[in-house]
Amino acid sequence: MEKEELKKIIYQLVEKSTGKKKLKQSDILKKVAADQGLEKSEVKAALRELMDAGELIFTYFGGSFVEIPPKE
């Protein structure tokens, strides 16, 4: 799978969970790796690119979660 496509899947998963359930990094790795038949390391690399680009961020509310940054 192309990395850009994988990034899109990860982003959509986080977007879909917004307001319903906060996702931890491990939740994303497990779910996407299982759904797409990929290694967790591949999902992790794509997630890291999203983080480095600021498209997703880590937040802390009684635990560390991955979320979409708030719109300014």
Add this chain to the structure above:
Amino acid sequence: MSMKHQTPLLDELEKGTFPSFVKEIKRAAEHSDYAQDLLGLLELSYKEKVTHWKHGGIVGVRGYGAGVIGRYSDIPDQFPGVAHFHTVRVNQPSGFFYTTKALREICEVWDKYGSGLTNMHGSTGDIILLGTKTENLEPIFAELSSKGWDLGGSGSAVRTPSCCLGAARCEWANIDSMSITNEITQHYQDEMHRPAFPYKFKFKVAGCAVDCIASIARADMSIIGTWKGDIRIDQGEVKNYAQNGMDIQKEIVDMCPTECISWDGSEFKIDNDDCNRCMHCIAKMTKALRPGTEKGATILLGSKAPIVTGALMSWVIVPFMKMEPPYTELFELVDKIWEWWDEYGKNRERIGELIERLSFTTFLKEVGLEPQPAMVKEPRRDPFFFWSEEDIEK
């Protein structure tokens, strides 16, 4: 700069012979608005007996999910200087060694962008820079990075590993605690900066069982230097201690936790099979006793302070592991433990709590460790001999 707020309650804490944090904040307040309003906020908290801090939220530097702890005042209009008062954790060097130049660099960055207040060091070991605004975080990170510093861990991540002074200052270090700490830090950079776990995970490395870093009480994984074989005894030096006034019976023999030492006034004997390598005798008679020559570490797991549930002490999981670069055996073990924790751990559940919940037996099976007598934590708590369905002949 004159004081913006009257602080009669805090002023009480300047009295007495001990150093006072109030005195230090007042010094900082001479040139810092942060510190001025910090005094005002703290005075109000003392008066009302309620905290005015909120923590957490969305603060950090791009790409990292750790190293910055968001802190806000719940009354920012009253104390605008501490409307944001974020903490920045900086990864300390192994053994806390600094040049004066390195400390000046840190202080200059912090005077420029923050309150000028620091903790040296936080309980995990990081350099703690107290109080800055959200918009200053990226510039702070950029300046610190350009000088070779990096942020430490926070949140549900590997926390900055720390260690005792080890072989750098101590002749009894059984392992190179500083090298091991540095290797762990380098190896787990991703896990430290990008929180991926159910909760925090701390490594602490102690050169010997004296455990100056208190790893057995404070680290999810305690790595404590030890040895195999017999304690080396210089009988002549033992006699010198006795002649110089040491009561060997009272101070050494009677203090041995496993009662494995005897002393008849002329010969000092140790039953090494019964010795639990606590280091008491060696630390008391440094000239007469030395650890055995085959060095390594005992790996323990699970200690924590009482945050979500009660305090736990670490538990032996590997009685003896050779600790030589590149530490492959250690890293493989850590990865297996994390895999199990990641699979079964609940949010904010430390590894020690998971073991308590699912049992040590389950942990050993899942991680692939053989049960051993050294793992027995306390009397009547030895769940390591177990039978599964397939072991029973029906």
